Amino acid sequence: MKLLRTLGAALLFAPALVLAAQHIVIENAGFAAPESIVHDERHDVYLLSNVNGRAIDNDGNGFISRIAPDGTVLVLKWIDGGAPGVTLHAPKGLAITGDTLYVADNGDAAGNVIRLFDLATGQPRGEIPIAGSLFLNGLTALPSGEVLATDSGWRLSNTTDEREPTASGTRQQADGSTWTPTGRDAIYRIGADRRVSVFARGKDLLQPNGIALLPSGNLLIASSSSPTLYELTPDGRRTQVRQLPDRGFDGVGQAPDGTVFAAGPEKLYRIRPDGQPEAVPGFDTHVADLHFDRKRNRLLLPLLRAHKVIIKPLPLP
Numbered sequence: 001m002k003l004l005r006t007l008g009a010a011l012l013f014a015p016a017l018v019l020a021a022q023h024i025v026i027e028n029a030g031f032a033a034p035e036s037i038v039h040d041e042r043h044d045v046y047l048l049s050n051v052n053g054r055a056i057d058n059d060g061n062g063f064i065s066r067i068a069p070d071g072t073v074l075v076l077k078w079i080d081g082g083a084p085g086v087t088l089h090a091p092k093g094l095a096i097t098g099d100t101l102y103v104a105d106n107g108d109a110a111g112n113v114i115r116l117f118d119l120a121t122g123q124p125r126g127e128i129p130i131a132g133s134l135f136l137n138g139l140t141a142l143p144s145g146e147v148l149a150t151d152s153g154w155r156l157s158n159t160t161d162e163r164e165p166t167a168s169g170t171r172q173q174a175d176g177s178t179w180t181p182t183g184r185d186a187i188y189r190i191g192a193d194r195r196v197s198v199f200a201r202g203k204d205l206l207q208p209n210g211i212a213l214l215p216s217g218n219l220l221i222a223s224s225s226s227p228t229l230y231e232l233t234p235d236g237r238r239t240q241v242r243q244l245p246d247r248g249f250d251g252v253g254q255a256p257d258g259t260v261f262a263a264g265p266e267k268l269y270r271i272r273p274d275g276q277p278e279a280v281p282g283f284d285t286h287v288a289d290l291h292f293d294r295k296r297n298r299l300l301l302p303l304l305r306a307h308k309v310i311i312k313p314l315p316l317p
C-alpha cells in the first residue's frame with residue numbers, strides 16, 4: 001500500500017488538524033472495483049464496498065474493507081464474501097443505522113438483496129430480499145432508522161446471451177455485459193422493523209443512483225442515465241430539478257458548507273450554493289458512491305475503475 005499525502009499550510013496547526021487537512025490517495029491496496037465508502041462514526045473508520053469483478057456476476061467474492069482515517073487499510077477483507085457463512089457478490093451502496101451496516105447486493109432471479117452486518121464485528125445479521133428489484137444501487141439512512149435504496153432499473157445480461165431487441169439507452173459494457181433499462185426504476189424504503197415498502201416508483205425517477213438526505217429533509221438523487229439531479233420530498237414528490245453538462249451520474253451529496261458534489265461518468269462535479277456546476281480538476285476516471293467524513297470535513301471518493309480511494313479535505317480550493 002502506498003499513501004501519498006500533500007501537506008499544506010495546515011502543518012502549522014495541531015496534529016489532528018494536519019491529519020484532517022491531508023489529501024490522501026490509497027492505491028495498490030488490493031481494492032477491487034470499490035463502489036461506495038461511508039464513515040462509521042461510532043468506530044471512527046471508513047467502510048468501503050468492493051464489487052470485485054463484474055456487477056452481473058454472483059461470484060461470491062465481494063468484500064468490505066475497513067480503513068483508518070489516516071488512510072491505513074486496517075483489514076482489506078473485513079467482511080469477505082469468500083468466508084464461511086458470508087454472502088457478498090457485487091456489493092454497492094452502503095448505509096449505517098444504529099449498530100448495523102446495510103449493503104446493497106445481487107440476489108437471485110426474484111430480486112436483489114440488502115445484506116446486514118454487525119457494525120462492530122462485521123458478522124452477518126441477516127438479509128432483506130427486495131422482490132422485483134433489479135439493480136439496487138445507492139443507500140441512505142434516515143434519522144428514523146429507516147433506510148432508502150435506489151433501484152436503477154437496469155437488467156444485466158451477458159452480451160453474448162442478449163436476445164432482447166436493443167432498447168433505447170442500452171449500454172454494452174467493456175466487460176462483456178449488457179445493461180438494459182427496463183423502466184422499473186424505484187426507491188424502496190426499509191423500515192426499522194426490516195419491512196420493505198415502495199417510497200417512489202416509475203420511469204420519471206430517471207434510473208436513480210446516488211441518494212443523500214439533505215438538511216431540509218428532502219432526498220437528493222442523481223440519475224444514472226440522464227443529465228439530471230433532482231430532489232424528492234419526504235412524501236416522494238419531485239422538486240428542484242437541476243440539469244448538468246454530462247449524463248450518467250453516480251454518487252451525490254451535499255457538503256457541510258452547502259456545496260453539492262456529483263460524480264459523473266468521467267468527472268467529479270461541484271455545484272456551489274449559488275448555482276453553476278464546475279468540474280473538479282484532477283479527475284478523469286469514474287468516481288462512484290461518494291460520501292463525507294463530517295467530523296473532519298472531508299470528501300470520501302471511491303474510484304471504481306482505478307481501484308483507488310481519494311480523501312479530500314473540504315472546502316476545496
Ligand SMILES: [Ca+2]
Nearest residue numbers: 051052053089
Ligand atoms: Ca464480485
